[in-house]
Amino acid sequence: MRRVHLFGGALAVAFAFVGASANAQELYGTLKKIRDSGAIVIGHNEDSPPFASFDADGKPKGYSIDICNKIAVAVKAELKMDNLAVKFQAVNGQTRTPLLVNGTVDLVCATTTNTFSRQKQVDFLNTMFVTGNRLLVKKNSGIKEIEDLKGKVVSANQGTTNEKVLNELNQKLNLGIKVLSTKDQPQAWIALESDRTDAHMTDEVVEYGLIAKSKNPDQYAVAGRLLSFDPYAIVIRRDDSAFRSLGNRVLADLYRSGEWEQIYSKWMSTIGQPLSPELKLLMSMQNYPD
Amino acid sequence: MRYNWNWSVLFADPYFGWILSGLGWTILVSLVAWIIGLALGSVIGVMRTLPSPVARAVGATYVEVFRNVPLLVQIFLFYFVLPEVLPREMGRWLKRDLPHPELTMAIISLGLYTACRVAEQVRAGIQSAGKGLANAGLATGLTTAQLYRLILLPLAYRLTVPALTNEFLNVFKNSSLALTIGVLELTARTRAVADYTYQSIEAFTAASLIYATISFLVSFLMRRAETMAQLPGTLAARER
Numbered sequence: 320m321r322r323v324h325l326f327g328g329a330l331a332v333a334f335a336f337v338g339a340s341a342n343a344q345e346l347y348g349t350l351k352k353i354r355d356s357g358a359i360v361i362g363h364n365e366d367s368p369p370f371a372s373f374d375a376d377g378k379p380k381g382y383s384i385d386i387c388n389k390i391a392v393a394v395k396a397e398l399k400m401d402n403l404a405v406k407f408q409a410v411n412g413q414t415r416t417p418l419l420v421n422g423t424v425d426l427v428c429a430t431t432t433n434t435f436s437r438q439k440q441v442d443f444l445n446t447m448f449v450t451g452n453r454l455l456v457k458k459n460s461g462i463k464e465i466e467d468l469k470g471k472v473v474s475a476n477q478g479t480t481n482e483k484v485l486n487e488l489n490q491k492l493n494l495g496i497k498v499l500s501t502k503d504q505p506q507a508w509i510a511l512e513s514d515r516t517d518a519h520m521t522d523e524v525v526e527y528g529l530i531a532k533s534k535n536p537d538q539y540a541v542a543g544r545l546l547s548f549d550p551y552a553i554v555i556r557r558d559d560s561a562f563r564s565l566g567n568r569v570l571a572d573l574y575r576s577g578e579w580e581q582i583y584s585k586w587m588s589t590i591g592q593p594l595s596p597e598l599k600l601l602m603s604m605q606n607y608p609d
Numbered sequence: 610m611r612y613n614w615n616w617s618v619l620f621a622d623p624y625f626g627w628i629l630s631g632l633g634w635t636i637l638v639s640l641v642a643w644i645i646g647l648a649l650g651s652v653i654g655v656m657r658t659l660p661s662p663v664a665r666a667v668g669a670t671y672v673e674v675f676r677n678v679p680l681l682v683q684i685f686l687f688y689f690v691l692p693e694v695l696p697r698e699m700g701r702w703l704k705r706d707l708p709h710p711e712l713t714m715a716i717i718s719l720g721l722y723t724a725c726r727v728a729e730q731v732r733a734g735i736q737s738a739g740k741g742l743a744n745a746g747l748a749t750g751l752t753t754a755q756l757y758r759l760i761l762l763p764l765a766y767r768l769t770v771p772a773l774t775n776e777f778l779n780v781f782k783n784s785s786l787a788l789t790i791g792v793l794e795l796t797a798r799t800r801a802v803a804d805y806t807y808q809s810i811e812a813f814t815a816a817s818l819i820y821a822t823i824s825f826l827v828s829f830l831m832r833r834a835e836t837m838a839q840l841p842g843t844l845a846a847r848e849r
Binding site for chain 2: 412413416417420421434436437439440441472474477478479482483499500501502506509510513514515556557558
């Protein structure tokens with residue numbers, strides 16, 4: 320009995336291998352799903368300019384959206400489906416993981432920091448942007464570095480990597496900062512504007528964006544050194560190397576051809592953030608050969 | 610669906626601690642707000658049934674104002690707008706020197722909102738106690754204060770225990786709105802766990818179970834209270 324089982328098991332394994340190698344060229348995962356459904360669904364933030372927000376006609380626009388559109392074009396070519404539909408689905412911090420995992424959206428274009436904790440649940444394409452925590456302050460506050468915030472009130476948005484960094488630095492540098500956990504950027508802005516807080520901690524690029532759209536941009540400043548390293552990446556489902564490699568090839572092409580710099584200046588000029596040599600180098604390092 | 614289930618994340622450090630402390634803040638905000646709501650609500654409810662037209666108008670205005678503005682908006686107004694319309698020094702005190710400004714303001718606005726709902730229930734209770742009893746009380750020489758203290762209010766509370774139970778449960782659920790001004794209560798902490806780990810289904814399941822447990826516990830206790838408070842001869846008592 321036992322031997323029969325073993326034999327059967329071995330046969331099954333052998334067939335599985337044969338089957339797998341025969342199917343190696345077949346589509347699987349996200350690409351298969353896109354071909355079968357005839358549509359690629361791009362999940363995106365609604366309120367994260369210049370990365371992902373809406374234009375006047377209510378269409379998604381931004382740096383992340385541009386890159387995802389490039390990926391959609393590449394998917395179209397890969398699947399040879401000229402009439403592939405590109406759909407958009409708005410997501411937020413609460414919905415993006417479930418909607419990605421259950422197949423409602425195929426990739427998430429937002430301002431997501433690639434972290435190892437999150438990699439247990441989702442996968443990330445190569446880095447599409449690098450930023451980090453800095454301080455958003457009022458110019459006349461005299462605050463230059465985080466050390467100047469001893470005993471003051473600083474906000475960071477709930478559940479973000481920014482909040483984590485703020486709490487860690489507060490302990491490590493023994494600053495006695497009172498942390499206000501704001502719900503989102505608009506609330507953090509009101510708190511800073513109305514002198515409820517002395518500084519807001521978030522990603523540098525977000526701070527430039529907040530200042531750019533404020534009523535009195537000249538009263539606010541991005542201050543201090545970079546306090547963390549936040550690589551933004553497009554989020555995809557785990558264990559899907561075919562789709563990941565397709566996405567990464569699109570990114571590498573953008574960095575190699577210089578098209579990335581056009582996308583960068585198209586969106587970052589709207590908030591007045593120049594392209595630093597460091598960022599340019601970081602991006603060019605992902606220019607993997609075809 | 611290829612979700613990578615990981616229930617152990619809920620018990621991992623520091624997430625377990627976050628959820629526990631979130632639960633603590635939820636209970637604190639809810640209980641204190643309920644005390645404010647019950648006390649102030651009783652006063653307003655009584656005012657709405659008093660003979661004095663001024664008292665009735667004040668009571669009615671309070672209820673209409675607080676009932677018609679969404680709680681989310683009220684919390685926002687209390688926290689962000691009130692300090693700006695007050696004199697400068699007072700506003701600054703509210704923003705900076707008040708201990709735990711976001712917690713205090715969340716409790717106050719949730720308490721004031723709950724009060725308007727409790728007031729309506731107390732009023733309904735007093736009115737359903739009937740004009741006959743009130744007149745009889747006055748005829749025996751009781752003052753209005755005595756009438757309320759000895760006859761109308763004890764009856765009203767006993768009649769409205771089920772409705773008040775409902776309000777008490779609502780306070781717990783409404784307390785989750787405190788996260789909008791930065792109180793790290795249960796929902797806020799759950800969202801943080803979901804965002805840090807992307808194990809959002811586990812985190813929100815845990816929060817749902819905790820809220821449900823609180824509700825069951827409160828319902829159970831209040832049902833005991835209901836039985837004890839039952840008025841002989843009423844419909845509720847006959848059902849048993």
